Amino acid sequence: MSRVVNVWATTDVIKETCAKHAFRISAVEALVSGGARVVMLDPRDADAFRILMQDKLIEGTVTRSASHMARQWAPSLHRK
Numbered sequence: 001m002s003r004v005v006n007v008w009a010t011t012d013v014i015k016e017t018c019a020k021h022a023f024r025i026s027a028v029e030a031l032v033s034g035g036a037r038v039v040m041l042d043p044r045d046a047d048a049f050r051i052l053m054q055d056k057l058i059e060g061t062v063t064r065s066a067s068h069m070a071r072q073w074a075p076s077l078h079r080k
Contacts, residue, residue, distance in 0.1 A: 001043035002040070006058035007035055008035040008058060014036055016029065018045075023042075023048065023049055031065075
């Protein structure tokens with residue numbers, strides 16, 4: 001089960017929906033291709049969120065900002 005959901009919605013709408021239903025969010029990221037990428041703390045919350053937002057789900061590949069890569073460790077820093 002994936003904790004990631006890509007939706008055609010603003011971050012405000014996403015946060016309001018999650019607060020209303022007590023879904024715990026790990027991260028919300030605006031997508032370059034439009035919409036937002038939501039990462040939930042619990043996969044069950046993500047599944048319930050998908051049902052609520054079923055008419056706004058983004059299918060297929062999305063384009064993320066290059067800035068998300070800046071938060072990643074360089075391959076040479078990964079533990080072996």
